Amino acid sequence: MKAVGLIVEYNPFHNGHLYHLNASREAADAEVVICVMSGYFLQRGEPALLPRRERTKMALRSGADLVVELPYIFSSQHADWFARGAVSVLEQLGTDTICFGSEQGDIKPFLKLLEFLQTRREEYSSYIKSFSKQGFSYPKAASMAFQQLAPDRELPDLTKPNNILGFHYIQAIHDLQSSIQPETVRRMQAGYHDETLSSSAISSATSIRRRLIEEKQPVHTVQEAVPEASFQVMESFINDGSFFYDWEKYYPYLQAKALTLSPSLLSELYEAEEGIHHRFQSFIKTENSFHAFMSALKTKRYTWTRLQRFAVQVLTGTFKKEAGAALASNGADHIRILGMNPQGQAYLNRVKKQCALPLFSKLPKHKTLQQQLDEKAAMAYYLPLPPASRKKRWRQEYEQPPIILKERT
Structure with missing residues (x-):
């Protein structure tokens, strides 16, 4: 069973994510789509709009086959550690291909970029240090250093957020000596940071969150920007008396x-x-x-x-x-399963004997350090809830099994 891996946050799962999921399955000619999804706190240092269980439902009902968690120590990190953690999980799950969305839309320039920076690593690092000393942030210093090297115009633009993450996935595959093949699909229409909903069917997650959180608009106002499964999950979540987290x-x-x-x-x-x-x-x-x-x-x-x-x-x-x-292992030290459908379950049964990492459906009694940090993140995430609801959610951390869809969507 050929598997394609997606590294995701789904904050929330929108139409662009649905396009990426389907396009990735097609580009990789894959029978199984595995999503490594951040849990409670995300790569840009934000709490997830909805808990991971709700976002897992969105993914599975929209076509994902297996959803596993990216441990907290990697999920709220700068791009290199974020990528390394996610790639290490997909490697252990026997993933054939990682497919990411990018502004570039073609994998060959990314591979050329890896070779380019490998040969000029010392010079690149020197420029970064120089610009950092001038008071620029690391991302800005890295972007300026890249431009200073006068790269070929055919190389990906590292000022674009999805290109940056994509390159770090390829770098992680190289550094971990993984056999995973990288692939990319072009990001459609809405930009990563766009703050207003698009008139088309694809809007950014940022614009959707802005509509729901800052503008305090009801869920139905973003219905056209998300698949029906996502809309139903969000509507049910709010109707049950919950709120979106920010x-x-x-x-x-x-x-x-x-x-x-x-x-x-x-x-x-x-x-x-x-x-x-x-x-x-x-x-x-x-x-x-x-x-x-x-x-x-x-x-x-x-x-x-x-x-x-x-x-x-x-x-x-x-x-x-x-x-x-927690980072000393240079990758994830466990895999927590969040949800699956029959296809995902069959795939997991096939690869789990070859997986060197322990697989968990809920937090064990004796936890690794990474799992201890996962637990602290969960405890912190639910702090805004009333005491009774908070207690219920904390208990679910230990008692709730993964979500299992009876049929493949």
């Missing part, structure tokens, strides 16, 4: 964490670099909302994304020492 709901908890830790202890949290914790602790005393806090905190050096990632580490209480130990 940073504003966590701000009181973030304040409490940040202001009750000493500066020295705050500096020991993961991502606390270059004195960022001093600025963080100073501004969080005076600002009344997360957005106001971030607007005051952001500088040319400290990007919004970097600051959000540090905020996640503060909220979850993740320290450098434990993060370093």
Whole structure:
């Protein structure tokens, strides 16, 4: 059974994701689509709009065959660790191809780019250090360094967010000496950061979240931008008395964490670099909302994304020492199964004997360090809920089995 792997967040699953899933299956000529999905906190340092169980339902009902979780220590990371964690999971699951969406839309320039940067790695790193010392953020410094090397115009544009992630997937495949073949499909229409809903059927996840969170519009106002399965999951979620998660709901908890830790202890949290914790602790005393806090905190050096990632580490209480130990394996140390259909179940039964990592359907009693961090992330994610609901969700972390669809969609 040939399998294609997708590295996803589905925040939420929209029409562009449906196109990517179907196009990837076709491009890889795959019988099985495996999704490695971030759990509660995402790559740009944001809480997921909906819990992972709801997003798993969206994926399975829209055509995915198997959904597994990307451990927390990789899900809220800069692109290289994010990619390395996800690729390591797909490698262990015997995936034949990884297919990602990109602005480039052609895999050959990415492979050419890998060779180009491999031969000029020292020069590239030197330029990054030079631009970083001038006060530019790492992403900006890396982009400027790339342009400084005067690359061939046929190479992918590394100022584009999906091209950047795609290149890191290819880099991770190379570094892990994986046999997985990379493939890409062109990202359709809406840009990654577009904040307004498109008049076409494909809108960005950012614009959908903005409509639901900032504009406080009802779910039916985004119905045309998402598959029917996603709309039904979101509508049911809200009708059951739940709410969509965003940073504003966590701000009181973030304040409490940040202001009750000493500066020295705050500096020991993961991502606390270059004195960022001093600025963080100073501004969080005076600002009344997360957005106001971030607007005051952001500088040319400290990007919004970097600051959000540090905020996640503060909220979850993740320290450098434990993060370093969790990353020492250079990839995932377990695979947690979130959901599957009959095709996915058959595939999993076929490959699990060759999988070197333990497979789990729920958190075990004796946890690895990565699983301990997963648990802390889950505990933090549900903090905004009322006590009874919070207790229920926490209990489900240990008791709920994976979602199993009886039929393939």
